[in-house]
Amino acid sequence: MQEQVHNWLTEKVKVSGVLACGIRSPDRKTFTRSLSPQFPQIALENACRCLSDTFQVLNSNRFPVELVRWVYEKYFLYGFSRQDGHCFALLTKRNATTPGIQSADLDQIVAEFNQLET
Numbered sequence: 001m002q003e004q005v006h007n008w009l010t011e012k013v014k015v016s017g018v019l020a021c022g023i024r025s026p027d028r029k030t031f032t033r034s035l036s037p038q039f040p041q042i043a044l045e046n047a048c049r050c051l052s053d054t055f056q057v058l059n060s061n062r063f064p065v066e067l068v069r070w071v072y073e074k075y076f077l078y079g080f081s082r083q084d085g086h087c088f089a090l091l092t093k094r095n096a097t098t099p100g101i102q103s104a105d106l107d108q109i110v111a112e113f114n115q116l117e118t
Contacts, residue, residue, distance in 0.1 A: 002031070008116055009033040012090075012109055017101035019075070019091045024048040025118060026085030039091060051079040052087045067110075076100060080110055088113045 005023055012021050013033040020039040022032035032044035051068070058065045070077040071094070078090040090109065093100040 005031050005116070005118055006033075008112070012112075015101065015105050015109065017092050017105070019093060020044055020089075021091065022048040022089045023113075023118070024052045024087045024089075044089070044091075047077065047091075048087060048089050051077075051089050052081075054079065055081040055087060078106070080113055082114060084118075086113075086118050 009021055009023065009031055010033055012018060013035055019036055020032065020034035022030060022044045024030045028049075030045045030048045032041050032048065034041070034044060054068060055065070058068075066081050068079040070079075074094055076092045076094045078092065080088040080090075088110075090101075090106075
């Protein structure tokens with residue numbers, strides 16, 4: 001199963017506009033992929049942990065949320081949560097001159113994440 005997750009992440013990081021991505025499972029295992037040394041594994045693992053913590057806090061306060069987006073000067077960090085507790089983080093570009101991820105690609109990735117066997 002881990003190989004399937006690794007292969008899927010490797011495929012998703014190749015989507016135009018995607019800089020890095022990761023999945024954090026309920027047992028705290030984290031899998032990440034990045035195209036840039038600017039986003040090292042340790043930083044991505046921390047982002048996935050923070051994302052998971054955010055979803056736990058939101059859910060414990062009865063905010064039914066499956067998607068969050070943090071906006072930074074040059075990046076968007078999207079977070080998605082499934083009912084089974086798996087979280088997916090996606091770091092994309094945010095720049096008028098360098099296009100980020102297309103909404104159709106984002107929708108496709110989220111649909112695939114929701115169907116991914118973990």
